[in-house]
Amino acid sequence: MALTDDAIAKIRSMIQSGELPPGTRLPPEPQLAAQMGLSRSGVREAVKVLESARVLDVRRGDGTYVTSLAPRLLLQGLGVAVELLRDDTLLEVMEVRRMLEPMATGLAALRMTDADLDELGQILQDMRAAAGDAEKLIQFDAAFHHTVVATTGNETLTSLLDGLSGRTLRARVWRGLIEGNAAHQTIEEHHTIYLALRARDQLLAQASALLHVNTSEAWLRTVLGATSSDR
Amino acid sequence: MALTDDAIAKIRSMIQSGELPPGTRLPPEPQLAAQMGLSRSGVREAVKVLESARVLDVRRGDGTYVTSLAPRLLLQGLGVAVELLRDDTLLEVMEVRRMLEPMATGLAALRMTDADLDELGQILQDMRAAAGDAEKLIQFDAAFHHTVVATTGNETLTSLLDGLSGRTLRARVWRGLIEGNAAHQTIEEHHTIYLALRARDQLLAQASALLHVNTSEAWLRTVLGATSSDR
């Protein structure tokens, strides 16, 4: 189990050391294989792993390149990881969001531009119009929070929170919200956050975001409780 | 580029759907290949990717099994991702830690047991004894923060913060601290956090953790500034 993993480590360390800066093209697979002392098969496995981590970008017929290594890419894996977490750990994820999202929203209140606010207002309007359509609600909900956090200008923070709010997790919460006739109330929570942001009120934005996450957590608890008692 | 990626998606979705619960043994590679309609090579690449994500556990001579899917495993990849981030995004990571770590430390103040406090005290003592030895300081520093956050009982939170405080990042900060003769002061910051935790004072713990992260960030800025002006 050493050869392929060694290759992974070697390539990774070459990138980390700056020997292979973003955008660099790697040698062809056969040459890379010779260079690292293993067969082409092993190299392919190593490259595939790094490709799945968005560290390498393999272009068929062309070559293999080092990606930009932007946080948006490297932290993308967090999302798929969260999707695989078991139900009983989803509450842990919620607890993290409970800490992070209010802080991020508060920070956004300080950094948000008028254009950002207009975009948010539009999303809010879309959300209201989509009431009843679970699929769209989930989509606009994701867009709303993503937009808010993105205005902090911190791509790492944005990617992290995006990953923590995985699609499945979000879908479950909304399922609970809709079945519990709480969708309308939740949409209004977004409005409250919007108002706080528009007022550039950091503390208010923070508080309203916390309330919102808390609502989500409560409904997630309901959904999880219901499914576990189904057995 | 479809076959292997399809296989990855298939296996992942089988796990997510509960069809392959933690601990399950997958069919042998040749059989899995037939089942998914591709060669053994492709299956191996897919399995390797999921193994690197700590989703599968491949035991040579035995078989391939689904891991426990614990957050500690699945979120491990965050660490290697952070290690690959470019210098200019490390400040973004610090900003996230600035939000998350104080909250986590504050929470720890509420949940910490006497045994946890004793362990922390021991680490603090070790840290003081190691003054001057950068390697040990880094190690005890990591142990200190890990222990604090671990007492929250939130494994997801712990894994996340562990990943965000990658070894390389920590090493750089301590390099700055030592060269700037600020190591002693930083050790005392740990003591301050410890006292707040011992007093079960959430707000004080939160504040002292924020100060501490801020110090780290300042020294990271120094280190980054120095290296970039080296050119």
Add this chain to the structure above:
DNA sequence: CGCCGGCAAACGTCCGATGTCTCTATAGTG
């Protein structure tokens, strides 16, 4: 009852061949 050796199963690695896609340079055309 416990230890030990051998067998079978499964993963690790390698090799060679063929398919398919991209990019590029080149020849041809208007």
Add this chain to the structure above:
DNA sequence: CACTATAGAGACATCGGACGTTTGCCGGCG
């Protein structure tokens, strides 16, 4: 001269088979 179509080379995608190594298990032996 500029543009376009095309052929070729280069590179990844996939396959099939072979052989080595490790592990787990089971039966035999002391």
